[in-house]
Amino acid sequence: MEFGLSTQQTLLVDSIGRYLARNASLERVKRFVNENEKRAHDVWAGLCDLGVPGMLIAEKHGGIGCSLLDAALVAETLGSRVAPAPFVATVVMAPIAIAQAGSDSQQSRWLPALATGSVIAGAAVAEAASSRQGAAVRRDGSTLNGRALFVLDFEADVYLVADENRALYLVEAAAPGLTRQSLTTIDKTRCVGELVFDNVAADVLPGSGDPEVCARVIDAGRIMLAADTLGAAQHMLTRAVAYSKERVQFGRVIGSFQAVKHMCAEMAAELEPCRAMMWYAAHAFDAIPDEARLTACHTKAHVSEVGTFVARTSTEVHGGIGFTDELGLHLWFKRIGANRQLLGGPQRVREEAARLQRLVNLC
Amino acid sequence: MDLSYGSHYEAFRQDTRRFIEANSHLAPEGPALDREKTRAWQKLLIENGYLARSIPKKYGGYGAEVDLLKSRIIAEEFARAQVAPGLGGQGIAYLVPTLLELGTEEQKLRFVPPTLRALIIWCEGYSEPNAGSDLASLATSAVLEGDEWVVNGQKIWTSTAQIADWMFCLVRSEPDAPKHQGISFLLFSMDTPGIRVRPLKTMTGDSHFNEVFFTDVRVPKDQIVGRRGEGWKVANALLLHERDDLGDPNATLTRLHALVDLMKNEAADGRRAIDNPVYRDRLMRIQGRVMAMRANDLRLLSAKLNHKDASLAALIVKLQGTELRHELEGLAIDALGEIGILYGDSPHLRDGGSWQSMYMLYLGLIIGGGTAQIQKNIISERGLGLPREPKVTA
Numbered sequence: 001m002e003f004g005l006s007t008q009q010t011l012l013v014d015s016i017g018r019y020l021a022r023n024a025s026l027e028r029v030k031r032f033v034n035e036n037e038k039r040a041h042d043v044w045a046g047l048c049d050l051g052v053p054g055m056l057i058a059e060k061h062g063g064i065g066c067s068l069l070d071a072a073l074v075a076e077t078l079g080s081r082v083a084p085a086p087f088v089a090t091v092v093m094a095p096i097a098i099a100q101a102g103s104d105s106q107q108s109r110w111l112p113a114l115a116t117g118s119v120i121a122g123a124a125v126a127e128a129a130s131s132r133q134g135a136a137v138r139r140d141g142s143t144l145n146g147r148a149l150f151v152l153d154f155e156a157d158v159y160l161v162a163d164e165n166r167a168l169y170l171v172e173a174a175a176p177g178l179t180r181q182s183l184t185t186i187d188k189t190r191c192v193g194e195l196v197f198d199n200v201a202a203d204v205l206p207g208s209g210d211p212e213v214c215a216r217v218i219d220a221g222r223i224m225l226a227a228d229t230l231g232a233a234q235h236m237l238t239r240a241v242a243y244s245k246e247r248v249q250f251g252r253v254i255g256s257f258q259a260v261k262h263m264c265a266e267m268a269a270e271l272e273p274c275r276a277m278m279w280y281a282a283h284a285f286d287a288i289p290d291e292a293r294l295t296a297c298h299t300k301a302h303v304s305e306v307g308t309f310v311a312r313t314s315t316e317v318h319g320g321i322g323f324t325d326e327l328g329l330h331l332w333f334k335r336i337g338a339n340r341q342l343l344g345g346p347q348r349v350r351e352e353a354a355r356l357q358r359l360v361n362l363c
Numbered sequence: 364m365d366l367s368y369g370s371h372y373e374a375f376r377q378d379t380r381r382f383i384e385a386n387s388h389l390a391p392e393g394p395a396l397d398r399e400k401t402r403a404w405q406k407l408l409i410e411n412g413y414l415a416r417s418i419p420k421k422y423g424g425y426g427a428e429v430d431l432l433k434s435r436i437i438a439e440e441f442a443r444a445q446v447a448p449g450l451g452g453q454g455i456a457y458l459v460p461t462l463l464e465l466g467t468e469e470q471k472l473r474f475v476p477p478t479l480r481a482l483i484i485w486c487e488g489y490s491e492p493n494a495g496s497d498l499a500s501l502a503t504s505a506v507l508e509g510d511e512w513v514v515n516g517q518k519i520w521t522s523t524a525q526i527a528d529w530m531f532c533l534v535r536s537e538p539d540a541p542k543h544q545g546i547s548f549l550l551f552s553m554d555t556p557g558i559r560v561r562p563l564k565t566m567t568g569d570s571h572f573n574e575v576f577f578t579d580v581r582v583p584k585d586q587i588v589g590r591r592g593e594g595w596k597v598a599n600a601l602l603l604h605e606r607d608d609l610g611d612p613n614a615t616l617t618r619l620h621a622l623v624d625l626m627k628n629e630a631a632d633g634r635r636a637i638d639n640p641v642y643r644d645r646l647m648r649i650q651g652r653v654m655a656m657r658a659n660d661l662r663l664l665s666a667k668l669n670h671k672d673a674s675l676a677a678l679i680v681k682l683q684g685t686e687l688r689h690e691l692e693g694l695a696i697d698a699l700g701e702i703g704i705l706y707g708d709s710p711h712l713r714d715g716g717s718w719q720s721m722y723m724l725y726l727g728l729i730i731g732g733g734t735a736q737i738q739k740n741i742i743s744e745r746g747l748g749l750p751r752e753p754k755v756t757a
Contacts, residue, residue: 001432002365003658003665069364241747255749258740264747265739269679276658276676283364295654302651350647351640359623359646361638 003279005073013073019046020081026328032084033188033331038155040084044117047085054115056095061111063095068220069282072227076278079231079339082189082331086153088224089123090114093152094160097168097217101207106170110158122156124148124195128166129218129343137163137197139204143177144169144197150342152221154182154193161195166215168208175200187338189331218343219293222300223281225339229307230271230278232332232339236314237267239329243318254317263313270306277302297353301346307336366661368432375433379440382411387446396526398481405449405481413437414449415459415479422463423476431668442613453523454478454485458531461601465589474550486524486553488532488575489598491517496737498533499542499595503577505534505549507584507591512536512549514557514580520731524560524573527553531601537592546594551582567723568707609728610684612656618691618721619653622646625713626698636698645694652687656680675746682738685729692722 005013024043032040047053055071057063071092078087091114098110113119126149127136137146148161161169171178177200182193207213241264244255254260281299284291311333315322322329340346354360368376386407391400408414409425416434418424427433441448449455459475466474477483494501503516514534524530529552537545553560557580562570589597626636626646636642659676666673695718696703705712706719729735743749 001368001665002669003661004364004669004671067364241749244749252753253750255743256752258736258752261743261749261752262736262739264749265682265742268675268742268746269682269739272676272679273655273659273683276662277655279364280654280658280661283366287364287366298647298651298654301648302655305648305651346648347644350644350651353647353650354643359627359637359643361635 003276005279009070009073012070013077016047016050016052016074016077017080019050020077020083024081024083024085026331029082029084029189029331030328036188037084038182038191039086039120043083043085048117052087053091053117055091056099057111057115058099061099061107062115063111067282068092068223068285069279072223072278072282075224075227076231076234079228079335080235082232082335084189086120086122086156086190088221088228089151089153089160090121090156092224093123093125093217093221094121094158096220097160097205097208097213098170100216101168101205101210101213102170103206106203106205110170119158120153120156122151122153122159122193123217123221124151124159124171125162125168125214125218125221126150126152126343127164128162128214130345130348135194137161139163139165139167139169139202140199142202143199144171144202145199146197148195148197150183151193151195152190152342154180154191159195160217161197162214166208166211166213168205168214168217170203170205171195171197171200177201185338186334187331189335190338192338192342215293219285219296221343222296222349223278223285225342226274226281226299226303227278229303229336229339230274232335233267233271233274233303233307233310236310236329236332236336237264237271240264240267240314240317247319260317263317267310267313271310274303274306294353294356297349297356300344301349301353304336304340304346308340311336368436372432372436376436376440379413379437380444382413383440383444383446387444390447392447396484401450401481404447405479408449409479413441415455418459418463418475418479422471423479431664435664439613442617445617450481452485453487453527453531454483454529457487457601457604458485460604461597462588465597465600469585470550470588483528484523484526486521486527486530486573486575488518488521488524488530490520492519496734498598499546501533501535501546503532503534504538505536505547505582507536510584512547512582512584512587514549514551514577514582516577518575518577519563519572521560521573521575522571524553524575525562525570529553530575531588533594533598536594540592543595544592546598547591548588548594548597549582550586550588551580555580555582557581565723565727567720567727569720571724571727605732609681609732610656610686610688612653612660612684615653615684615688615691616657618688619650621714622649622691622695622698625695625718629698629702629713631700642694642698645697649687649691649694652683653691656684656687675742678738678742678746681732682735682742685725686735689722689725689729692718692725696722 023046051064054063055066058065095114098107132149135147135149137144137148157173159171161171177198179196185192244260245253247254277299281295284295321327390404391397412425412427415424416427417429420426459478462471462475491501505512505514532549533546534549535545536547557578559576561574563572563574564570629636662676663673702711706716
């Protein structure tokens, strides 16, 4: 029995962490944010060299065939560095959907290109997770019409699109009739946008008639967002602890005051179980089908709640300086804030958890 | 990741299940201690390797190799069957391993076998009225007169003192030494003249604790564990054996299932509690937290098995586990509405009034065994490396 990370997994996290420390420094992230860059080609190139884009893609399509836990550990590392890189859609959601529901020709066309990172995929599935008024994609014969909001990894070459019946399609960014509009969010480290479909040719994933495929893609996305939050929140806790050991007031470091110590202890006490919870959810996604969906929902909701608490508390431990743009701590605060809402906020996802257990009276 | 225990262990699980099914009618039930039944049950469990499993035979144990997974399976299966897993607590869970580690051979042979068989029930004489969170400032004195320690003072929050046969007790034997170096760890019979026990009724209405008063209690000189002045070290070794059964996530899960049942069945204004979206969201939020604590528990087990460090994950269990349980019990009371205030033997009472009594008991457990605030000090100092509060120099 072993419930922990393997040596290989630890090495994976270390090598990506080291790469990001060098190539996605706070200075680099700030430049991406302040200059409204769309793609950080330099950061992405290195991730491609490390094999990140093809993590979940089978070897026969040029990928590495890692577990979802491996991917979640990378998401955690990206979150801890607020890395300006696409991930959740292009590395996780789209490859899973195409591998599970794509035709042979769709697989051989898209998976090898996604695996090298030469093509980036976005995911327009928010409506299947929690549908906003006025947003929905419907299929009319052989074309798609409507609107998709909160498209993940928006600066993409191809999009995974869910229609109102949760069937999945691939739509190229340059497809005639497709209008793209990026959305400005609190989190400028990643790109989110909207797509408007005006009789766009529909390339359906033939296996996606079963709505289970779309649900599973969303499960995977939720686990990744939770892992990203875990990494970002762990970073904020580490920063708060470090700051409270050096900041002196009233003649002593503030970390010696119980008021401050207890804030740090509360963050650690809430956050530490999230790590095991994230491991469990990712493992269940691959290996425990009975528990996979419920665990994904609860992990998304719980880690989001804890993330919000840590984001606020760490900022407070820093005092006024925590509120400044210069320190940059707000980048983590905002990343956690965005992860919380995307693919269903905590209340929405908990309601889904209740439904899964037949605890909701539908009449 | 490999969450299976393996076929060898699954066979052990089946054996354990069969044993429990065949013998559960012999298990003592209810909160009161039935000595006859308890002793017979202890004997049966030890002889079959379901208790004191890795304690050597010469000290009254079963004498098997240490095997964390088998211990885990035993705990899981007894919990699943809701059958008493044999006595734990102050004597068996805390004192026995401490004696095996730090006691003399004579002390091991004298105290361990009868403790395992429930022939000696122990209580823990630690806290005092003026030494709670600051335990090391304890003042109960022990003065050596000839071959005897003479003990005077008072203990408080002493669980089971009203039924205990013996006490292990922290006393100040070196009044002139610095406070941590002036403490000794004594063992004595509760029949010794000069001991008075006064039950302390708590907010739940039960007497979980006692005050214990000592007036010239004479203790043979050799009934000391470790050397004189080394009692704090012994107390700390014992603390390591105080299992994190406070807020155990598996017990919390059992309780969560009961809460779900309650909310499905309890209705007000023609609507079940579970159909109220606010209550339902609170329930789901608690379920998520229970899930996180169970995953954390799995990580701790795995870390022990594979000798990996998970110290922060361990430090937070008492704080998080007791808070979570308190909140869970509180949701049941809210879901019950007015019914939630019923207590004792009232008509219309649900589940024997256990939601209220557990709600209150868990507030006690948030405070007891190191308050939530002391836990936060420990987490921040040992887990995060923050400095201790500077000492006040008056």
